[in-house]
Amino acid sequence: MVKGVKRSLLCDLQNEISYYVPSDISHAIDVLQAHSIAETKELNLVSAKIIDSTIEFIVTNNLGHLLSRQSINKFPDINLEWDYPAEITNCIIDINRNSDFDFSKIFLELESLGCQDLQLRIEDSLFIHEIENILKYADGRMLKSIQLYVANNSSESDEGYIGLVAKFPRITNLFVFNSLLSKVLTPDTAPAYTVARIADRIDFKRGCGIVHPDWFVTTMEHFTESLKFNTCLNRKISIDENGVIRNCPSLGTSFGNVKSVTLTEVARMREFRKIWKVTKSEIEICQLCEFRHICTDCRAFLEEPQNVRSKPLKCGYDPYTNQWSEWSKNPLKLKAMDFYELGLA
Amino acid sequence: MILIVGQNGDSSTHEVLRYLMYWNAPFIKISDLDTIDNVSIQCTNRQHEVTISKDSMKVNLSKVSAYWYRRGNLVFQYKMNATHPEIAESEIHDFVKKEYSTIANYIHYCLEQIGTRIGAFSKNNINKLIQLQYAKEVKLLIPRFIISNNRKEVQRFYNDVGTLATKGIGNNFTNLSGQSYWMFTSLIQQKDIDRFSEKFAYTLFQQYVEKEYEIRVFYLHGKCYSMAIFSQQNPDSMIDYRRMRAGRSNRTVPYNLPKVVENKIIRFMKKCEMNTGSIDLIFTSKGEYCFLEVNPNGQFGMVSKPCNYFIERDIANYLKEGVMKNE
Numbered sequence: 001m002v003k004g005v006k007r008s009l010l011c012d013l014q015n016e017i018s019y020y021v022p023s024d025i026s027h028a029i030d031v032l033q034a035h036s037i038a039e040t041k042e043l044n045l046v047s048a049k050i051i052d053s054t055i056e057f058i059v060t061n062n063l064g065h066l067l068s069r070q071s072i073n074k075f076p077d078i079n080l081e082w083d084y085p086a087e088i089t090n091c092i093i094d095i096n097r098n099s100d101f102d103f104s105k106i107f108l109e110l111e112s113l114g115c116q117d118l119q120l121r122i123e124d125s126l127f128i129h130e131i132e133n134i135l136k137y138a139d140g141r142m143l144k145s146i147q148l149y150v151a152n153n154s155s156e157s158d159e160g161y162i163g164l165v166a167k168f169p170r171i172t173n174l175f176v177f178n179s180l181l182s183k184v185l186t187p188d189t190a191p192a193y194t195v196a197r198i199a200d201r202i203d204f205k206r207g208c209g210i211v212h213p214d215w216f217v218t219t220m221e222h223f224t225e226s227l228k229f230n231t232c233l234n235r236k237i238s239i240d241e242n243g244v245i246r247n248c249p250s251l252g253t254s255f256g257n258v259k260s261v262t263l264t265e266v267a268r269m270r271e272f273r274k275i276w277k278v279t280k281s282e283i284e285i286c287q288l289c290e291f292r293h294i295c296t297d298c299r300a301f302l303e304e305p306q307n308v309r310s311k312p313l314k315c316g317y318d319p320y321t322n323q324w325s326e327w328s329k330n331p332l333k334l335k336a337m338d339f340y341e342l343g344l345a
Numbered sequence: 346m347i348l349i350v351g352q353n354g355d356s357s358t359h360e361v362l363r364y365l366m367y368w369n370a371p372f373i374k375i376s377d378l379d380t381i382d383n384v385s386i387q388c389t390n391r392q393h394e395v396t397i398s399k400d401s402m403k404v405n406l407s408k409v410s411a412y413w414y415r416r417g418n419l420v421f422q423y424k425m426n427a428t429h430p431e432i433a434e435s436e437i438h439d440f441v442k443k444e445y446s447t448i449a450n451y452i453h454y455c456l457e458q459i460g461t462r463i464g465a466f467s468k469n470n471i472n473k474l475i476q477l478q479y480a481k482e483v484k485l486l487i488p489r490f491i492i493s494n495n496r497k498e499v500q501r502f503y504n505d506v507g508t509l510a511t512k513g514i515g516n517n518f519t520n521l522s523g524q525s526y527w528m529f530t531s532l533i534q535q536k537d538i539d540r541f542s543e544k545f546a547y548t549l550f551q552q553y554v555e556k557e558y559e560i561r562v563f564y565l566h567g568k569c570y571s572m573a574i575f576s577q578q579n580p581d582s583m584i585d586y587r588r589m590r591a592g593r594s595n596r597t598v599p600y601n602l603p604k605v606v607e608n609k610i611i612r613f614m615k616k617c618e619m620n621t622g623s624i625d626l627i628f629t630s631k632g633e634y635c636f637l638e639v640n641p642n643g644q645f646g647m648v649s650k651p652c653n654y655f656i657e658r659d660i661a662n663y664l665k666e667g668v669m670k671n672e
């Protein structure tokens with residue numbers, strides 16, 4: 001249960017569902033954690049009516065079971081540790097026509113860092129055979145998934161793009177942006193991958209960082225990671241189209257270029273890892289928000305750009321009122337948007 | 346070096362391997378997709394050496410200091426088809442196959458002598474009836490049961506204990522004309538007994554014990570990782586939680602097993618000569634712990650994940666420490 005300033009959130013991590021809990025019920029749950037129902041009623045800290053509705057809420061949602069008093073100490077609190085067997089879990093590489101880094105070396109290094117998931121974002125309209133020339137280096141590496149974004153090349157066909165994915169089994173998604181029409185090219189009953197065309201242009205660097213309930217993750221991994229680490233940046237690394245290594249493509253700080261330093265060196269730098277440890281409990285407003293352990297953070301676009309502890313700019317939620325609003329229409333955010341050049345063009 | 350024998354595509358095994366890689370602990374994994382194309386056993390007065398190879402990789406068993414048998418078997422290549430096509434289909438071939446299985450058993454035996462070891466091929470099919478006997482010997486409560494092939498006897502037992510449960514005596518899993526079937530635990534009431542023939546194939550009938558919840562224990566070298574499974578509010582799975590409808594999952598939570606029960610489980614596992622396994626218990630509505638069965642290579646992921654126990658990491662660590670101790 002995560003307590004917010006006005007209400008709480010009860011996260012059922014097994015079923016990946018969260019429930020809003022008003023504060024009187026969350027208080028009752030607290031007391032019930034250590035006492036039987038009869039004891040709780042005797043304590044008189046919570047009204048009998050609230051206790052009954054709490055029990056009803058828990059039982060009907062399959063969140064708990066009525067057992068005898070002796071059972072209490074047989075059910076320990078769950079271990080909230082987070083661990084992951086890799087130095088780097090995930091990497092984003094931006095690529096354009098002029099990117100001339102050594103892909104074979106990069107993929108090999110990512111493998112030795114234990115990286116499982118890779119996102120490649122190709123800004124220019126490369127031909128499929130040019131893309132294949134990059135992907136061939138990922139073949140045979142121990143990656144779990146590759147997500148691929150490419151700018152549409154009008155001389156390539158739907159079949160060509162599907163063929164590309166079929167050739168490299170590690171690709172889980174291919175998005176061809178800047179296309180004429182948005183459509184999914186793989187059937188619903190498709191193999192393990194999706195290929196889709198997207199009509200929009202995507203501004204990767206400035207478009208990222210949106211906080212929205214659609215992106216909330218109610219899993220054990222995410223929840224426990226958020227207690228100690230930054231859920232957006234922990235154990236992640238990125239390389240931009242010129243080879244510059246960063247925590248994330250949208251963050252300014254450079255940690256050198258793949259042409260002169262290795263990813264392993266950067267991944268082990270104390271300075272590089274510093275931002276991994278910025279938890280929601282240190283971030284203003286978020287620290288009072290009931291969504292803080294299922295929400296993803298963003299350190300690239302802040303509500304107050306000069307304040308490193310400021311909440312994500314692109315979050316429209318106010319934990320004091322429990323209201324969501326469109327973040328980009330909020331007058332208080334306009335100044336920060338100017339700072340990041342996020343015009344509404 | 347660490348040697349792992351397992352099945353391909355098992356995600357829990359994969360996670361253990363990822364921890365080993367993360368710690369730079371060298372290992373070799375042999376799965377059912379790998380074919381052992383060469384075996385060399387040299388036993389002379391001066392030396393004793395067993396080597397198995399797959400592709401170009403050689404494993405000298407004396408260099409293996411930690412061994413994990415997860416599940417599956419070693420697959421040997423029969424070169425008969427290529428070298429002697431004329432006997433490939435003949436009875437001689439069966440004879441050669443038997444020779445191979447003797448060698449395979451010997452290799453498993455050698456592997457089971459390795460100092461740091463988790464699991465054993467030879468314990469794969471531990472007899473359910475012997476299990477129940479051992480459980481009784483260490484004073485774990487077991488449901489009363491009979492094995493019977495006639496209605497009269499079942500009727501007498503029913504009159505005595507009430508509702509019965511029945512399940513496979515050996516395996517719960519069978520292949521019929523290419524289709525896999527799970528044998529689920531089903532309940533037997535009077536109306537079912539009325540429909541029985543006088544005589545039938547031998548069947549296990551257990552007293553149906555009403556449960557408050559089930560407990561699954563993953564056991565690893567003296568340590569019990571316990572999890573309670575609440576299945577009764579889900580009518581589909583009241584008898585057997587595996588029989589669950591997709592989308593309605595039973596609540597599974599970490600559980601503290603009383604020390605007395607844990608000690609009995611440890612003694613039970615020692616009797617079985619097993620250092621790992623998944624044990625099913627029920628906590629009865631009378632407040633007693635009742636032993637059902639042990640599965641030598643059950644899925645530990647289904648206990649580790651919901652309880653956040655990191656069993657994968659503990660297994661990897663056990664193997665890694667074994668290597669440090671022995672090398």
Ligand code: SF4
Nearest residue numbers: 286289292295315317
């Ligand atoms: S206030 Fe912070 S924690 Fe809450 S939803 Fe917004 S970004 Fe997430």
